[in-house]
Amino acid sequence: MHNRVHGYVGGLCGDMSHVPFAAFDPIFWAHHCMIDRLFYLWQLDTKHTIPVSLYNTVLRPFELTIEHVLNTYQLGYDYASARGET
Ligand SMILES: [Cu+2]
Structure with a gap:
């Protein structure tokens, strides 16, 4: 979808x-x-999880790991519609 x-x-x-x-x-x-919003919605679906074995993968060229970017709220934003808000 992305590419x-x-x-x-x-x-x-x-x-x-x-x-x-x-x-x-x-x-x-x-x-x-x-793409970010779709990933967020995918994460909300409890059938989907990121394997813990990938958490420490560094996202080059940045110094952040996958674990650092899994939670949009911790990154300073959120998607209101995903919580039933309009
Ligand atoms: Cu792109």
């Missing part, structure tokens, strides 16, 4: 198709916000 949107929007020559330039396209930010 295909990059390809559909960017085509052969557009910024979205090329990792070093993708963030220059404004749709990049909307796209990644939606």
